[in-house]
Amino acid sequence: MIEIQAVTKRFGDYTAVNDINLHIKAGEFITLLGPSGCGKTTLLRMLSGFETPDEGLIRIGGEDVTHLAPYRRNVNQVFQSYALFPHMTVRENIGFGLRMQKVAAAEAAKRIEEVVALVALQGFEDRKPSQLSGGQRQRVALARAIVPRPSVLLLDEPLSALDAKLRGQMQIELKRLQKHLGMTFVFVTHDQEEALTMSDRIAVFNKGRLEQLGTATEIYHQPRTAFVADFIGEANLLPAEFVARTDTTVRVRIEGGLELNVSPAQWPAGLQRALVSVRPEKVHVSKKPVDCENVFEARVEEELFQGALDRLLLQFTGGTRLNAVVANESALLEAIHEGDRVWCGLHTDDLVVVRTE
Amino acid sequence: MQALPSTSANSPHARRPRVWGWVLLAPMIAWLVLFVILPMVILFVYSFCTRDDLGRVVFEFTFDNYRRVGDPIYLTILGRSIAYAALTTVLCIALGYPVAWFIARQREAVRNTLLLLVMIPFWTSFLIRTYAWITILKGEGLLNGLLLAVGFIPEPLTLLYTPFAVIIGLVYAYLPFMILPIYGSAEKLDNALVEAAHDLGAGPVRAFSEVIVPLTWPGIAAGVLLVFVPAIGMFAITDLMGGARVPMIGNIIQNQFSKAFNWPFGAALGVVFTFMFILAYALIQRRGARDPHS
Numbered sequence: 147m148i149e150i151q152a153v154t155k156r157f158g159d160y161t162a163v164n165d166i167n168l169h170i171k172a173g174e175f176i177t178l179l180g181p182s183g184c185g186k187t188t189l190l191r192m193l194s195g196f197e198t199p200d201e202g203l204i205r206i207g208g209e210d211v212t213h214l215a216p217y218r219r220n221v222n223q224v225f226q227s228y229a230l231f232p233h234m235t236v237r238e239n240i241g242f243g244l245r246m247q248k249v250a251a252a253e254a255a256k257r258i259e260e261v262v263a264l265v266a267l268q269g270f271e272d273r274k275p276s277q278l279s280g281g282q283r284q285r286v287a288l289a290r291a292i293v294p295r296p297s298v299l300l301l302d303e304p305l306s307a308l309d310a311k312l313r314g315q316m317q318i319e320l321k322r323l324q325k326h327l328g329m330t331f332v333f334v335t336h337d338q339e340e341a342l343t344m345s346d347r348i349a350v351f352n353k354g355r356l357e358q359l360g361t362a363t364e365i366y367h368q369p370r371t372a373f374v375a376d377f378i379g380e381a382n383l384l385p386a387e388f389v390a391r392t393d394t395t396v397r398v399r400i401e402g403g404l405e406l407n408v409s410p411a412q413w414p415a416g417l418q419r420a421l422v423s424v425r426p427e428k429v430h431v432s433k434k435p436v437d438c439e440n441v442f443e444a445r446v447e448e449e450l451f452q453g454a455l456d457r458l459l460l461q462f463t464g465g466t467r468l469n470a471v472v473a474n475e476s477a478l479l480e481a482i483h484e485g486d487r488v489w490c491g492l493h494t495d496d497l498v499v500v501r502t503e
Numbered sequence: 504m505q506a507l508p509s510t511s512a513n514s515p516h517a518r519r520p521r522v523w524g525w526v527l528l529a530p531m532i533a534w535l536v537l538f539v540i541l542p543m544v545i546l547f548v549y550s551f552c553t554r555d556d557l558g559r560v561v562f563e564f565t566f567d568n569y570r571r572v573g574d575p576i577y578l579t580i581l582g583r584s585i586a587y588a589a590l591t592t593v594l595c596i597a598l599g600y601p602v603a604w605f606i607a608r609q610r611e612a613v614r615n616t617l618l619l620l621v622m623i624p625f626w627t628s629f630l631i632r633t634y635a636w637i638t639i640l641k642g643e644g645l646l647n648g649l650l651l652a653v654g655f656i657p658e659p660l661t662l663l664y665t666p667f668a669v670i671i672g673l674v675y676a677y678l679p680f681m682i683l684p685i686y687g688s689a690e691k692l693d694n695a696l697v698e699a700a701h702d703l704g705a706g707p708v709r710a711f712s713e714v715i716v717p718l719t720w721p722g723i724a725a726g727v728l729l730v731f732v733p734a735i736g737m738f739a740i741t742d743l744m745g746g747a748r749v750p751m752i753g754n755i756i757q758n759q760f761s762k763a764f765n766w767p768f769g770a771a772l773g774v775v776f777t778f779m780f781i782l783a784y785a786l787i788q789r790r791g792a793r794d795p796h797s
Contacts, residue, residue: 196698216701217710223702229695233717242713246704294703 147172147330148193148298153202155188162188164354166202170298175324175331177341180351181377186334187302189351193332194223194300207297217246222291223300226307228283230275236262236286237271243294261289264323281312288320292327299324301333305340317343338378342366350374372500375423382424382468383500388417395439395494398422402464406492407439412499421500428496429470431458431488438491444468449484458482460490543777549770558764568771577755577772584752587666587741588734591673592681595730596723598674599681603722604715606682607689618686621679633672633743640668640744664746672740677733681726688722689715724787732780752776 148170155163163185170176178186191197192204195216204212211219222243230239237258244254262268265285275283284304291299301320305313321344324331335341341348342362350357350365350373358370369375372383386398389405396413399405400422408422430436431444442462450457451474458470468490472482482488553563571577606617624632639645640662647659662668696718700710716723738753747754752772759769 194698194702196701215706216698217704217706221702223699225695225699227693227695229693229699231696231699231714231718242700242705243703246709290703 147174147207148332149203149205150189150193151203151205153189153192153199153204155185155192155197156200161354163192163199166354166356168349168356168359170330170332172330173328174346175321175333175344177333177335177345177348178351179335179338179341179348179377180357181336183353184351185354186336186351190223190300190302190332190334193298194221195219220296221298221300222294222296223302224287224291224304226303228275228287228304228307230283230286230290232275235272235274236267236278239275239286240290240293242290247294257293261293264292264326265289280308281316284308284316288323292323292329296329298330298332301331303335304333306335306337313340320344342378348378350377352377368498369423369500372421372423372502375421375498375500380426380469380471382426382429384422384424384466384468385419386422386499387419388413391415400466402462402466404442404462404464404466406497407494408497408499409494412497417499417501419502421502423498423500424468424492424496426457426469426471428493429460429468429472430491430493431460431470431472431482432491433482433486433488435489436491439494440492440497442490442492444488444490446482446484446486446488449482456482460488462490546770546773546777549767550774552767552770554765554767558766560766565767568768569775571768572771572775577752580750580755581752583749584735587669587673587749587751588731588737590670591677591734592727592731594670594674595678595681596726599678599726600685600723603682603685604689607686607692608694614690618683621682624679629676630739630743633676633740636668636672636675636744637663640671663744664748666745666749669741669745669749672744673734673737676737676740677730680729680733684725684729685719685722687725688719692718728784728787732783735780736776 148168150166150168150170153163153166154161166185166189178189180186188197192199193206195211195214195218199212202212203210206219206221231242234242240258240261241254244257249257258271262271265288267282267285267289270278270282275286278286284307287304305316305320308316317340320331320333324344333341333344342365345362347359347361348365349359352373358365358374360368365374365378369378369381375381375383384400384406386400386406386408389397389399391397391410391413394410395407396410397405398408398413398420406422413420430438435441444460444462446458447461447467448459454474456472456474458472460468460470462468470490548562549560550568551564551566553561553565553567555561602621606614606621609617637644641647642659642661642663644663646662647656650656651659692715696714697710700714705713735751736753736756738751738757741747741749741751741754745751756769756772756776759765759772763769
């Protein structure tokens, strides 16, 4: 549906988007994820036509739109600030795109009614945006953008202004809506949880570059770069050095002297140094010895009570530290506290090797 | 908290702020009474008076002054004044809107510099600026000199003391009063709204007429009031640059007071004129009231 080929955009000396190649399939929910200033919004604005690439090509539905004006593109955007026209009612806002397309009045009225029902705004049609709550404005912005039936819907951090609970609801509703409409959604966010919840695929951006493209599980379980491992969820990133290789395992030494077994599939032949990434929730902590490929003794340096979870900072002999998250069992004898000596296990399958270059 | 019983208004504590409010307002009220309301009352009373042979106002009730206002000569002049003021207003919008919009879209530092440039002419006396225009437009003036020098025209054009010169003078004098309020509205306009209009298929013209104009309407309305109303009554520019060949209502009124010594008639013209302003103002305000952003 969308082909982005070698697109670069500079603002003065600053390269906002650097040589991006990305193919977005029809009907998919793709999220452009990254910290602020990573280029995700600039890329979105090039899809909507508000920015023009300095280099490269953008095709939407087979048509070269690289230099096409925003009002000639069959894409619509949901703005971060919603950008509802304050002088128009909800109905007039939603109908604006249809009016520009010169859709007949009867047909337009029917489609407005349908979309109003779809986003559950019945009864609010004659209100002005200033008379609506944040969540309602969000729905109007959404309805206004989908009613002209664009081939692609662009969403620029549309949930960032909502409170946490409403945001959670809207995530589910957006995903449902996208499935219902079968429309291609390009969603921009800096919130990794939001990205993991809604997306078919996630494109992770950093400093204008595409770091990794994949499904939520791929991105989470197989981060290809240290940035992705760290940005998506949490990760312990341990600098590691090659020691020995067998058919079933590769032995590496991490800083502080500990040796770990990692999967040979993860560590290509010839690789000398890399980072080993471990998710905190994949660190098995127990007062009894654990059954794992890698087992170490450790001391609990810090304990942070977080309700359902307990967050532990473990220290190994040699000084290596590891974050761990365990289910909270403080009511039981098994409870682990600051200063305790514990066993710590790491499954080889949970160790992901991330190349530094 | 805010709903404390209103009966407390009777207590001395609640009364004091109200008294102080009036005390603080007093100088302004005195100013308005002395320099606005009182003159208006005097004008109103004079407009029903007659005058003696020496031009002194005699307090003898008459409608004659108002009857004279209805004379076709004065109606023609009034019509002409309105036409000139209207043309001035239209030209000021046409010239001022793009300027205001352009300034509003700049970075803040650039914006402030450009605004300063718009306001700099105010630092010079209005009469001096008008004389400057005379120097430019007169027969052997700068403009004719330039056009002759480049061979654009064979002989000097008659520019000064024409309706053309009057319009130039009026537009020049009032343009900043159009630019500044429009700038005020345009600067507040969220650019995302313009983008949203484009995004939904509105080309430049539709985005302008459907979104930009309605949302900057308060600025346009204020600019129209600030330009149109004083332009109708302007007499200095029409005198100096029109050479008194195209008298405006402002000139007529001024003449009644300063040359013809017919104060009652001048007062009647002034009263009629003032009521027309009020009417025009009310109409524009009504249009603005329908817009929630004014």
